[in-house]
Every structure is written in C-alpha cells, then in structure tokens.
Amino acid sequence: MTAFPREELDEMVRRWLDANERCEKTGDWQPLAEMYTTDATYGWHNGPDDEFMAVGRDEIRDHALGTEMYGLDGWTYPYQKVLIDDQAGEVVGFWKQVADARRPDGSPYVVAGIGGSWFRYAGDWQWSWQRDFYDFGNAAALFMEMIKDGSLSDGMRKRIERAAAPQPGHHPRGQSPVGIW
Template identity: 50%
Template sequence: MVSTSSTTEATGCDRAEIEDFWRRWLDANRRAEEEKDWSPLADFYAEDASYGWMYQPDEHFMAMGREEIRDYALGTEMAGLDGWTYEYLSTVIDEQQGMIVGFWKQRSGILDDNGEEFFIEGIGGSWFGYEDGQFVWQRDWFDLSSAGHTFLAILKSGKASPGLVDRMSLDGPSQPGHYTRAELPSSVWPPVVAAQSTTQESGATA
C-alpha cells in the first residue's frame, strides 16, 4: 500500500519532492532519446549507486557507481538502440520507503513494410531507490523472450541498423558489467530489500 502522508523520516523527503524529481527524470529521458545519448542520465544517480538486471539465471548485469552506470548501463548496454524509446506508461511512488516503480514500453522506432512499428510486447519496468535527491539503486526487469522475438523480427525484415546487427552478434557474458550469479558485486534484489529479507529469514529460523 502506498503511503499518502506528506513526509517521511525514513527518506527525509516529502511527496512533492519525490514527484518533482520524477518529473525531471522523465524530461531528461525524453531529451536523451531525442539526442540518442543516455549518458547524461547518470547525473541522477548517487556516486555509489548500483544498477542491475537479470538476463537469465546465471547471467546478470550490474553497474557499480555513477561512472559505471554512465559507461555501461547507459553506454555499452544501449549500443545499437539509437532511436529506441522507453516510454513510462505508469508509475507507482512510495515516499514512505523512498521507492519508485516505473512501467515502460520499449519501442524501436523502426517500421515494418506495413508501416507498423516494431515494439516489445512484454512489460518492462524499473524499480528505483530514492534518497536525498538521487537514485541510490535501480533494478530493471523485462520480458527477454519477447525482446528476442522482436529483435529477430527486425533482423529478418532487413530493417535493422548496422549498430543493432553488431549488438546482436556480441557475446553477452563477456561484455563489461556482466556477471554470473556467484560473481555479482551487488545483490539481485536491491540491497536494502535483500537485507530486510535476510533479517526476516534469520528471525524465522531463530
């Protein structure tokens, strides 16, 4: 349940503050998509923030710190996706815990022979931790099967950009920021949530 209180001691922010931050984030996303450069979005993250997602059970991406987020999450991981957009269709804000969840639709900007845009049917989203005017962590999810289907459809149509073709030829696990589950430098779940889960599990077995 999302709190409707105007302030929270846990995050030191009020509802208006976090909503204003989110509006600025959405505006910056739109500019990044227009300019085909996502790297300036890194300035919204804390210096020691973490940002990750899972490709499959033993292949994960994790960027540690603002500059890895800039270089990897918003750099190498976005290679070949020039012209793609990630429109946030719905947002849930929990100011009591300092969390934001945004649900986005991934569109390619590429049209098929019938003039229809290729897009990923599955639901994608981002879960953010907010504190003191910055994101302190982010975890994404997306429908990998649906994404793969759309990428292959674009390739078969002959309309894929050279950058997208190059992207799809890469060996994923060898790319910067990719880890096996055992090698991850941060938890799959956000650190604050993972810590709470560990505490609850310890209490249950005590």
C-alpha cells in the same frame, strides 16, 4: 528506508522523465548518470543465466547507459505508469521498448510484455539504485523478427555480434558484485 516528501518524489520523477525524453532525442543516455549517487548501483537480469550490474556512477555512465544502450539509437522507452512510495522512498515505472524501425505494415516494432524500472531515491535529486525488468523472451523474439525483416540497424547488429564476447558488468546469475534484490 527513508520517507521523503511526496512533492519531492513527484518532482524527481518529473525530472527523470524529462531527462529521459532529452536522451531519447539525442540518442545519448549517458547524461542520466548525473541523476545517480556516486555509489549507486544499477542492474537487471539478462536471461536465465546472466545478470548485469553497474556499481558506481562511472560504471552506470560507461556500461549501463553507454555500452548497454549501444545500437538502440532511435529507440524510445515511453513510461506508461509510475507508482511512488513516499514512505519507502521508492518509485516503480512501467515502460515500453519501441524501435524506430517500422514493420512492413507500418506498425512500430515494440517489445511485447512489461518493462519497468524500480528505483530507490537518495535525496538531492539522485537515485541510490535502480533495478530494471523486461521480458527477455519477447525482446529476443522481436530482435529475431527484425533480423528476418532486414530492419535491424547496423548498430544493433554490431551490438549482437559483440555480445558473443564477455561484456563489462555481466556476471553469471547470483555472482554480481551487488545482489539484484
């Protein structure tokens, strides 16, 4: 672990949050790939038996920010709090997952629970790795609610259908090419 000046990490977080807002507006998350080193890794647990891991900037762009974000057009991920450890060069951000659809009462569909990302900074305005965490059970419950309410987008329906087949970057728990931890 390498220490970085606090001001540099603060600026990296500002750049990251600004880039996220731009991607939310366009519905295209792939430009974020430039904020990772060429050999970066990005992963998360996807339920009790599945892990996702993208290895390298190209897989991050194509799979983590491409395939995995398909169907989530219009969703936002507002950060609620960001914690910075300048001695370790690490950042943890806590975010919500908010759908663009609304419930019949007008309230937004929001995944309950805590979502977040843990990053390691590599310098030069790039992350060397990212690990996400979110409440899989609450996400699944929200998708079921949206299906029952008829408010799931066509893109999300296609994403759910596609998930029945093996997808790039998904591995049985403990068998991803890079460990989650």
